Amino acid sequence: MHFLLLGATGRVGQRVLTQALQDHHEVTAIVRSMDKISLRSDRLTLVQGNACSAGDLAGAMTGVDVVISCLGTDGGTVLTEATPLLIGAMKAAGVSRVVTVGTAGILQSREHPGLLRFQAPDTRRSSTRAAEEHRQAWALLAASGLRWTVVCPTYLPGGEAQGQFRAERDFLPDGGTSITVGDTAAFTYHVAVEDAYVGCRVGLAY
Template sequence: MRILLLGATGRVGQRILQQALEDNHAVTALVRSPDKVTAVSEQLTLLRGDACCAADIDAAVGGVDVVISCLGTDGSTVLTAYTPLLIGAMQTHGVSRVVTVGTAGILQSREHPGLLRYEAPDTRRSSTRAAEEHRRAWELLAESGLRWTVVCPTYLPDGEPQGQYRVERDFLPDGGTSITVGDTAAFTYRVACDDEYAGCRVGLAY
């Protein structure tokens, strides 16, 4: 499979890159700083560029089978800037499958029907800016006609994959409080390879 990986230098992205190369997939990684990528493989193509640049994202999407994005808000409007560009490039090149990593804040609230978790009155968030960015990116994907999945982990500490966790469509598994970077990466990669959970957000927690 030919994978375009965005966010390959981040905590989740680095692990997905390693696993994809170990499984002998052809991976294109679009990164601003190629020197931050330590993986070496004949199956890896590093492109220097910016996901918020239309020309760079268009060049990266051509010829791939699936896009995996681990890009975060980065304290700015990265998600709302790059998502329309990614959708447009995928539509142009006939690529239909995209899996992104979001946040549990954009899952549905169990206690407050009709609200997302970050909107609920009992939210512990001091700021909703990042969640609002993730929400708009999800909404754009939902309107795109693509086969999208947004993986929504809860609190994300560093740690190796344990291999046992709970998954639920559109909601966070009841009582879930954390999920390691390792298991988040493993689940995101599996969903992209198996083409599971198309058209929904997926809550992920222990």
Template sequence: MNICLLGGTGRVGRELAARALEAGHTITALARDPQRMALQDEKLRICTGSACDPGALRAAMAGADVVLSALNTDGGSVLSESAPLIAAAMQEAGIGRIIAIGTAGILNSRSEPGLLRYQSTESKRKLTRAAEEHHAFYRTLANSGLTWTIVCPTYLPDGEYTGVYRAERDYLPEGGVKISVPDTAEFAFRQIDSMEYANARVGLAY
């Protein structure tokens, strides 16, 4: 399978790349700074550019079967700006499936129905800018006509791989407080071959 990877220089992105290569897939990674790609492999191709550049997205998605996005906010508006460009590039390339890494803040609130967690008292964060960016990304995918899954981990330490965790559609598993980067990447990678959480957010925690 040919995979287009966005955000491959981040913590989860590097884990996704490693798992994809180990499974024998071919990856085209879009990176603003290719030197930050820790992996080197004959099946890994790196395109230099930004997810906010339509031309760079088209180049990275050429021939891809699926898109994996581990883009984060970078303290700015990368997610909200790139989302419509990603959706348009996928549609142009005929790619129907995207799996993205989000945040638990955009899951549904249990205590305040009708709100997302970051909008409710469930969130302990005073600043909501990052969650708002993830929310914009989610809204764009939800209205794109693509088949999408947004994996929404709670507190995300580097941690160790365990392979044992809980996942819940549109909600954070009750009592969940953390999930490691390797376990998050494993779950997200497995969604390539699964439609269980198609067109849904997935809360992930131990």
């Protein structure tokens, strides 16, 4: 399988990259700074570029089977800029499958039907800016006609994969408060390889 990986230098993206290469898949990664990737493999193609560039995305899409995006908000509008460009590049190249990493804030609220968790009056978030970015990116994917999945971890401390966690479609598992970077990366990679949870958000927590 050939993956296009965005956000390969981030906490989740680095682990997804390592696992994909260990399993002998091919990976193309768009990175802004080549020296932030220490891994080297004849199955890894590093492309110096920007996920917010239509040309860079189109140029990296050749031969790709699945796109995995671990992009964060980067304190700005990266997701809302990159997502429509990614959708366009995928459609032009005939690539239909995309798995992204979002936030538990865009899952449905159990206590307030019709609202997302970050919109609920009992949210603990001091700012909803990042969650709104993720919401808009999800909305674009949901309307794209692509075969999408948004992985939505709750509080994300560092740590290795433990393998024992809960996943639920469109909601955060009841009482869940955290999940490690390692388990989030492992689940994201699994969803991409197994073609699971198509067309939904997936809440992750212990």
